[in-house]
Amino acid sequence: MKVLVVGTGYVGLVTGVCLASFGHDVVCVDQDQQKITMLNMGECPIYEDGLEPLLQEQLLEHRLWFDTKISDCADFDIALIAVGTPPRSDGSADLTSVFEVVTELGNKLKQGALIGTKSTVPVGTAHSIETYLETMGRRDIRVVSIPEFLREGSALSDTLQPSRLIFGVPDDESLRVLKQLHSPLDVPIVACNRSTAEMIKYASNAFLATKISFINEIANICERVGADVQLVSQGMGLDPRIGSSFLRAGLGYGGSCFPKDTRALVNIAGDVAYDFKLLKAVVEVNQRQRTEPIERLRQWFGDLNNLRVTLLGVAFKPGTNDIRESPALEIGERLRDHGAQVQFYDPVVTRFWLQKQESVRVMDDPYVALQNSDAAIVVTEWPEIVELDWIRVGTIMRGRFVFDGRNVLDPVALERAGFVLENFGFHPAPSLAATSR
Numbered sequence: 422m423k424v425l426v427v428g429t430g431y432v433g434l435v436t437g438v439c440l441a442s443f444g445h446d447v448v449c450v451d452q453d454q455q456k457i458t459m460l461n462m463g464e465c466p467i468y469e470d471g472l473e474p475l476l477q478e479q480l481l482e483h484r485l486w487f488d489t490k491i492s493d494c495a496d497f498d499i500a501l502i503a504v505g506t507p508p509r510s511d512g513s514a515d516l517t518s519v520f521e522v523v524t525e526l527g528n529k530l531k532q533g534a535l536i537g538t539k540s541t542v543p544v545g546t547a548h549s550i551e552t553y554l555e556t557m558g559r560r561d562i563r564v565v566s567i568p569e570f571l572r573e574g575s576a577l578s579d580t581l582q583p584s585r586l587i588f589g590v591p592d593d594e595s596l597r598v599l600k601q602l603h604s605p606l607d608v609p610i611v612a613c614n615r616s617t618a619e620m621i622k623y624a625s626n627a628f629l630a631t632k633i634s635f636i637n638e639i640a641n642i643c644e645r646v647g648a649d650v651q652l653v654s655q656g657m658g659l660d661p662r663i664g665s666s667f668l669r670a671g672l673g674y675g676g677s678c679f680p681k682d683t684r685a686l687v688n689i690a691g692d693v694a695y696d697f698k699l700l701k702a703v704v705e706v707n708q709r710q711r712t713e714p715i716e717r718l719r720q721w722f723g724d725l726n727n728l729r730v731t732l733l734g735v736a737f738k739p740g741t742n743d744i745r746e747s748p749a750l751e752i753g754e755r756l757r758d759h760g761a762q763v764q765f766y767d768p769v770v771t772r773f774w775l776q777k778q779e780s781v782r783v784m785d786d787p788y789v790a791l792q793n794s795d796a797a798i799v800v801t802e803w804p805e806i807v808e809l810d811w812i813r814v815g816t817i818m819r820g821r822f823v824f825d826g827r828n829v830l831d832p833v834a835l836e837r838a839g840f841v842l843e844n845f846g847f848h849p850a851p852s853l854a855a856t857s858r
């Protein structure tokens with residue numbers, strides 16, 4: 422099939438490369454000239470495991486092309502929209518880019534082509550796109566919703582072996598085309614109407630975010646009653662009805678999806694006069710988690726003025742260069758507001774990725790970043806951070822306070838190295854005595 426993908430970010434690029442690897446002819450378009458220049462040279466503009474070699478392979482096979490413009494559309498069977506849908510100030514999704522692309526596609530696509538939304542869009546958007554195309558005289562174009570569930574850091578494997586495919590379609594013929602597009606994948610397919618598909622995307626993200634905020638509240642209670650949240654998660658997760666994933670307590674969720682999509686769903690509910698109380702609380706709990714390290718530092722040091730603090734990790738999670746809604750940047754800013762001197766370490770997010778964040782002092786050697794620090798905060802659980810040599814860190818830091826925002830450090834090892842370790846409701850072995858109370 423001949424496929425057009427508009428937007429070559431985390432979703433569009435991975436989708437385009439994978440669809441080419443399925444044997445389709447794929448053209449990826451992005452308005453960002455710098456990205457397109459890199460991509461045409463076989464260089465990946467994002468950090469995503471395994472993506473660059475597959476990109477290069479598909480370029481060499483002549484199944485994948487990149488362009489800054491949707492120039493010749495005559496041939497495409499389907500156009501996938503994968504542009505950003507950032508939050509507006511009220512939390513609702515901004516669909517400006519989506520409709521810019523739809524306008525262009527409405528003017529250029531061949532008779533009977535499909536438009537599919539990969540971008541996360543509010544429930545009802547596919548229908549709005551269809552109505553909009555009708556005003557352009559394009560009743561022949563069918564609009565489908567194909568929500569994307571990939572995670573950054575494992576985007577390639579998530580796309581090549583997805584847990585499921587959700588096809589929001591207006592008719593059987595559209596469903597047939599989507600099945601053909603994904604024919605190499607042998608995974609469950611949920612075929613539904615387009616609003617249902619759009620809701621499945623938001624509901625999935627909101628549910629995962631709810632699990633995270635739930636375990637974070639449990640961790641905060643564990644902290645006060647002497648229970649160990651790691652073991653609570655383990656104990657809960659063994660019940661298959663609960664499952665062990667997304668029960669890691671810590672600084673909460675960041676990234677370009679959960680924070681945006683939870684707020685957007687609260688907004689979608691509000692638009693139909695429904696007060697989504699549970700999800701509002703999930704958002705509030707997540708926000709509160711990020712303030713915790715500062716509270717702990719204040720309790721330990723009192724005044725934070727001139728305190729030297731190293732934040733370990735900048736990316737919102739390991740395995741990606743993405744810093745959108747990264748807790749590290751927010752915590753760093755708050756610390757600076759209190760007069761602290763802040764520096765960062767991240768194995769991937771170096772100055773190259775932080776061009777627009779001049780004030781962020783980031784180093785690519787953790788031991789240099791920790792030199793003479795009074796305190797350290799673990800924000801991202803990169804292996805390079807989890808496996809730090811704390812005996813060595815003890816020889817270079819000025820102070821001895823560590824806040825583990827991801828519950829990944831071994832309390833016993835830290836204690837042996839002479840550190841005071843605080844975290845979110847996670848206690849070393851002696852807590853076994855406390856839990857038997």
Ligand SMILES: NC(=O)c1ccc[n+]([C@@H]2O[C@H](COP(=O)([O-])OP(=O)(O)OC[C@H]3O[C@@H](n4cnc5c(N)ncnc54)[C@H](O)[C@@H]3O)[C@@H](O)[C@H]2O)c1
Nearest residue numbers: 428429430431432451452453503504505506518540541569
């Ligand atoms: N990042 C994820 O893990 C993920 C997963 C599932 C769904 N989503 C959703 O997918 C969508 C895209 O997310 P992303 O993370 O890939 O975004 P991104 O910001 O990484 O990429 C979006 C790309 O679209 C381009 N673009 C914007 N307007 C354009 C236009 N008019 N014409 C051509 N190109 C244009 C931008 O230059 C950018 O390269 C969002 O709706 C997001 O919520 C993201």
Ligand SMILES: O=c1ccn([C@@H]2O[C@H](COP(=O)(O)OP(=O)(O)O[C@H]3O[C@H](CO)[C@@H](O)[C@H](O)[C@H]3O)[C@@H](O)[C@H]2O)c(=O)[nH]1
Nearest residue numbers: 569570571572573633667668669673674675676678737738
């Ligand atoms: O137990 C957990 C699991 C995750 N997180 C945090 O949650 C955030 C999101 O993590 P993850 O879901 O792994 O990353 P994303 O790449 O943002 O992927 C989510 O958002 C995408 C965009 O919508 C969806 O496609 C994916 O299915 C969905 O998992 C990160 O900040 C994690 O640190 C926790 O705090 N505790």
